[in-house]
Amino acid sequence: MTTFALSRDRHEARSRPRPRRKPRRLRRALTGWAFAGPATLLILGLSVFPAVWAFVISRTKWNGIAPAKPVGWGNYETMAQDPQAAAAVGHTLWLTALFVPSSILLGMLVAVALNQKIRLVAFYRTCIFVPYVASAAATGILATFVFNPQFGAANEVLRRLGLPAQQFLESRSQALPVIVLIALWGEIGFTAVIYLAALQDIPVELTEAATVDGAGRWRVFWHVTLPQLRPVTVFTAVWQTITAIQLFDLVYTTTRGGPLQSTETVVYYVYELAFQTQRFGYGSAVAYGLFVVTMLLTLGIFWYSRRSKIEAF
């Protein structure tokens, strides 16, 4: 203990001529970065660094083995005229347009239902949330089983209802909507739980006051509850848009982009370019296109929510 005190005295004596703030500042910086540094370095090293590298690669023609050939903006020009890329963008947009609104509406509906003071609510909540913990791989394999055209449960349900059997994931027109259904099955629990927490945060006085003023249930929900949920809705919209745009695992484990490329989304196209046809340069360019679109969409929703004074983040 004494040695500690002594060394400290000596340290102070040595640094006395200088302004005292400097070493303390340095120590503060060192302490701060000792705490924050390792995680920050790892995270940036596994994202910003590869993202910059991807940009360098995107300006070359490269199969990963032969030396890379610089092609400038050539890959981006190719992308603008690539019909397969355009089709992939179309599929991603279609998937997002189907998935995001339905996940918000269904999540909200389920949350309102789970917020009622009725029996079995805890049981219902467990049931609806459980699929969220299943991996996309397991979900995809299970889905190909349930939607199997020959012996799947989905066609059995249709048969009992007296409806014609469907091809589901093996049909060009149905595969993408079925993937959206499967994704919703896994994600509704998440959206519902977030909405449920937001509903429970709304002060009871607000809805009670409206009821006293003579508003019906539906009007209370429309004019009081819904505006209170706006921040959560903005958050959910951003989150589910990113989820939909980046949906890869489910496509990989159900259709692998088929049948006849009808479910080939942008992320799946990037995977194919890079890891099946070894077109590293072009794959990176398409991935950059996707990045820019994701960023613009996210910033757009941010900007909109700022402008309409919704504090979602």
Added chain:
Amino acid sequence: MRSRKRILPFSGWHLLLMPLSLLFVLPLAQMILTSFMSDSEINRFPPKFIPSSLHLDGYIGLLTESHILRWLLNTILVSAIAIAAHLVLCSLAGYGFARLSFPGKGVGFFLMVATVMIPTQLLMIPTYLMFARLGFVDTLAAAFVPWLATAFGVFLMRQFFLSLPAELEEAASIDGASTRQIFFRVVLPLAKPALATLALFTLLSSWNDLVWPLIAISDDRWYTLQVGLTMFQGTRRTQWSLLMAGNVIATLPLIIAFVVAQKRFIATMTFSGLKG
């Protein structure tokens, strides 16, 4: 209102929630039941829901024809390493960003959170190349290194530390405790619920991860369960008993973890959602 409910215990909401709950749970129930059927029983229309007798063909097939136990062990290892690293690195960084002041803090935090917008697919190629140069290809490192620390984890811990009252730390600081002592002796013991939340989140995302091991591991002894399953799916399209048994092995641990720690799971989602 309340007395009326007592007289009328049945609410119309059940008509929505009951079928919906079944819709969410029945596929999982079918997965478990089908894993105990024989393939001939499965490949039949109309499909059967309850196995006529207990068949273990799927599980036996998995054990003899794949490295399923190794995949399970690999996955457990990956998740354990990911959770341990997350708990240490993210709580340290979260505390740094929440409470300490140092140059570069604002920029560092902003950059880290902004990384969430970068699509995984943009990172696949360079990450693969990086892993190849570091010698991670065909090793477990390719599966766990991306999960050592995540922006989400740091963010979660930062939000938690910000919500703690600062008085305790100030008092300890006046008593002469160093930042390190304050963190380990005062703050961390208070952070147990947040750490549990972080551990569950990390378990879920590292256990279920497909992309990283898929691109960097092609040696089937180093597969994780998710990769093993998808590879099996590609080669054994019709052996449903095998696939369902594999699915059960990959999913059941998480379902059990969820049912046991349900409240915390839901707290995680809420916390990440509302404050994320």
